[in-house]
Amino acid sequence: MSIDLEALFRAIVPMVGRSEARDDDTGTMFRQLMASLVRFDFVVVFAYQGSETPIDLYSTFDAEEKVIYVTMYQAGPFLLDPFYHTARAGRFGLFRMRELAPDRFFSSEYYRSYYMQTRLAEEVGYFIDAGDGVTVVLSLMRKEKTGPFPAAEFALLKKAEPLVAALVRENWKDLSRRFEASRRNGRKAGQGKPSGRQPENRAEAVWRDLKLTSRETAIIDLVLQGHSSESIGLKLNISTGTVKVHRRNVYRKLGISSQTQLLSLYLKTFE
Template sequence: MSTDLEALFRAFNSTIGRQAMGDAEFGEIFRQMMAALVSFDYVVVFAYRGKERPIDLYSTFDPKEHIIFVTLYQAGPYLLDPFYHTAHGRHAGVFRMRELAPDRFFSSEYYRTYYVQTGLAEEIGFFVTAADDITIVLSLMRKEKTGPFPPAEFALLKKAEPLIATMVRHYWAGLGTRFDAQLHSRARGTRNRNAGESALQPAEAVWRDLNLTSRETAIVDLVLQGHSSESIGLKLNISTGTVKVHRRNVYRKLGISSQTQLLSLYLKNLS
């Protein structure tokens, strides 16, 4: 598509002199700016901090789509998302999903069970690092029928990244207090359910009662993210054979025989 400079300048002009904007207002300006540059079907913006539940700042989904892309995602699948791991690693820039995905991501059980429900052909994200260990990810999504982003459009988004990052850090500053409020809310809820139990983040609680070692837990998490045994070995600096031995031991401990059962157990423990 050709760049709509008039629409781009109109959207940018609406920010002049504005010291603050709400989530929806700034999200809509971002959408308008991106629509002047490239074509896409959806926009969604999440803020990430550590292993905490991501905060949804803006999206363009209808109610049914919102359940899949936001509600279900926040319930736990985000922990297996390549975008989450890139944000957690504090990487900044513009990236395609396929650049970030592990080598077996598109054949993983997570992909087949959750990600295919999105019906996406491609997702591109602006990764903006901010204060308080927060990374804000602004995603542009295209459906299968629309197809992937052409190289020229991706190149254009990379050129826009410095401006977008500056605007995001200004208009979505101070998100740390919102994450703190979310943590306190979770802690109160846990105390109400069990006064003797401390609140844990989902990623910390998943395998706590299943008698897995720290090495086994690391391997299982990487398996579910979509890493092959070879990729896991490289990440953990151990041999492929050792990875396979640990995987067999995990399956035996958990009484399972497939990655489908492993993911099912994972999601069950998240809830």
């Protein structure tokens, strides 16, 4: 795809000399900028901070699509998303999903049960540091019929990263205040305590009442993310055999025999 310079310049004009814009305005500017460079089917922008539920800033989905890509995602599956874990790790830049996904992600139950519903050929994302521990991820998605982003288009998107970062930092300021407001609203609605230690990783809370040890919790969390036993062993510095023993013990404790049942039990905690 050749660069549409006229469309590019039209997209840049609103960014010049303007005060902070609304979410939809900023999202539209990003979409128009990207459309002048490459072809894509959807745009979605989330803000992440720690283990908080992501804030949806902008998307181009219709009502039915938004249920899958946003509403269902925010309800719990985001905790297993490679993009979420990359944001938590503080990595910034432009990445393809397949660069970030664990070694068994595309054969995991999470991928089969949730991600395949999106029917995407590929998702790429700009990970931008918005300050105060907030990462804004601006995703471009291509459907199966459109196909993955060619190498030349991905290289072009990489060159646009400084402009995308400037757009985010200029127009999405003080996002940490939105997360704090969300926490306060949750406490008012009885969804959390006004004080006390919050889990470092929200996924830990899922298994707390099921009497899993911290080691078992760490392993099961990685299993659901799509890591193989070998990958888990390397991440936790234990043997593959030890990983398998812990996994069998967890299945026995929970009275389950498959990853399908494990994921179902996991997601029920968010209902």
